[in-house]
Amino acid sequence: FQVFQLGLQGIHCHLVDALPHVGGQCAELYADKPIYDIPGIPFCTGQELVERLQQQVAPFKPSLHLGQHVVSVIRMPDQGLQVQTSTNTLFQTRTLFIAAGVGAFVPRRMVLEGLADYEGTQVFAEHPSPEHWAGQHLVVAGDGDAALQTCLDASAGPQAAASVTLLHRRDQFSASPDLIQRMRQACQ
Numbered sequence: 001f002q003v004f005q006l007g008l009q010g011i012h013c014h015l016v017d018a019l020p021h022v023g024g025q026c027a028e029l030y031a032d033k034p035i036y037d038i039p040g041i042p043f044c045t046g047q048e049l050v051e052r053l054q055q056q057v058a059p060f061k062p063s064l065h066l067g068q069h070v071v072s073v074i075r076m077p078d079q080g081l082q083v084q085t086s087t088n089t090l091f092q093t094r095t096l097f098i099a100a101g102v103g104a105f106v107p108r109r110m111v112l113e114g115l116a117d118y119e120g121t122q123v124f125a126e127h128p129s130p131e132h133w134a135g136q137h138l139v140v141a142g143d144g145d146a147a148l149q150t151c152l153d154a155s156a157g158p159q160a161a162a163s164v165t166l167l168h169r170r171d172q173f174s175a176s177p178d179l180i181q182r183m184r185q186a187c188q
């Protein structure tokens with residue numbers, strides 16, 4: 001929405017998001033859940049809202065910098081700002097808008113010595129594509145929508161994992177009720 005408001009003022013935006021896709025909280029927490037408090041829309045899912053917002057900002061052609069986050073903002077001698085992201089992308093700007101909501105949605109990583117050596121090959125913090133788990137023994141850590149959906153996706157279809165284990169400390173989940181029910185049915 002911030003991109004739309006700035007676009008109306010003729011301001012081109014560079015949007016930086018820690019997620020590999022646009023949508024922030026709506027996409028991560030409410031993708032398939034109904035939202036009832038958007039003016040003029042009786043209800044829609046978070047994903048539907050994100051799609052509508054993308055249509056709304058399309059004419060303004062924002063530059064998207066996904067899968068990265070801002071690591072530094074430095075005031076320059078000319079009073080402009082230098083913004084650096086986690087991928088070392090640099091911006092020189094006179095104006096910086098921070099629309100962080102409740103913060104960056106980044107996966108919680110397990111803190112295990114040496115685990116980073118396997119990131120992207122055997123350990124994935126984001127939802128990997130099916131070819132990564134086809135025929136493999138998969139362990140998914142988490143209790144939210146992404147973890148349960150990954151388990152369901154990996155347990156069926158032509159690229160199914162050899163086995164799927166959900167690693168979580170208790171038998172309660174923070175995922176949507178529909179996903180919890182589907183996951184429990186798949187376990188029977």
